[in-house]
Structure formats: structure tokens, C-alpha cells
Amino acid sequence: MNLCPLLYLMQKNMIIEIVNEESLLKAGSIICKTVGLSKILITCGKAGMVLIDKLCEPYKIKSEARQVFDVSGAGDTVIAVLGAAIGSGYSVPKSAAIANIAAGIVVGKVGTATVTREEIMDN
Incomplete structure (x- = not known):
């Protein structure tokens, strides 16, 4: 847990x-x-x-230095991506690192935003 x-x-x-x-x-x-x-x-x-x-x-x-536009939804992104990565078979540390990348991408967007698999893979 x-x-x-x-x-x-x-x-x-x-x-x-x-x-x-x-x-x-x-x-x-x-x-x-x-x-x-x-x-x-x-x-x-x-x-x-x-x-x-x-x-x-x-x-x-x-976290990598990025320009932050909006932190709305960053925590939700962490939880969602962490769960998806663990469910896909990644270790918890690797899943947390992936979730961190996803949150960094989301805060760089204006408003409540989503992140794609491609965006995560590119980072």
C-alpha cells in the first residue's frame, strides 16, 4: 500500500x-x-x-527546472500516473520517477491539463 x-x-x-x-x-x-x-x-x-x-x-x-504556469492538477497527475505505472509492472521507484516527469509536464501548461504517453516518453 x-x-x-x-x-x-x-x-x-x-x-x-x-x-x-x-x-x-x-x-x-x-x-x-x-x-x-x-x-x-x-x-x-x-x-x-x-x-x-x-x-x-x-x-x-x-524535479527538472521548468516554467510553471499552473499547478492545478499536478497532484492528481502524480497519483494517476503512479498508479498506472505500478499497474503496468514498473517498480515503485521507477513509477514515482515517471509520475514526477508527468507532473512537471502538466504544470508547464495553462489550466487543468493532461499529459500523454508520448510527452512522458519524450522527457
Whole structure:
């Protein structure tokens, strides 16, 4: 089971304050253990994403610098593409990297937008 929260929602709802990478990893590990998740993918906006497993092993996914027009739907894109990639047989880290690419494409479009397989493959 995987969960994909936004960093600011974690900061708002955690007992511990998330101020750096160490506290982010601790918070992610706490959520994994408390809720019974094997992994958690935390979206961190322009900083990319961090995939954390219940052993607190981080896998960092950097985002590429892009011109951002609209962040509407970026989180939905991450969840949809992550699920589609996992369902297609990709590993969770590879699926998260693909989802990160897709979100980067979507924020570069005006308004709520979609991303095609071809756009992802070209990036």
C-alpha cells in the first residue's frame, strides 16, 4: 500500500515539525509505521518527491527546472500516473520517477491539463 501526501499537508498534520530532510524522513517513517504502509511518496513541489519505505530508506526524485504556469492538477497527475505505472509492472521507484516527469509536464501548461504517453516518453 502506498500513500502520496503533499509536504505542506504533512507539515500541517504532524506532531513533529518538518524543517529539514531528517525530520521529513522521520515523519514519513512514522506515517508508514502508524498506518501500515510499505512506502510513502511525499510530493515536495519544485524540490521534487521523496519515496520513503517503512525502514526509512529514502529515494529522492529531483524535479527538472521548468516554467510553471499552473499547478492545478499536478497532484492528481502524480497519483494517476503512479498508479498506472505500478499497474503496468514498473517498480515503485521507477513509477514515482515517471509520475514526477508527468507532473512537471502538466504544470508547464495553462489550466487543468493532461499529459500523454508520448510527452512522458519524450522527457
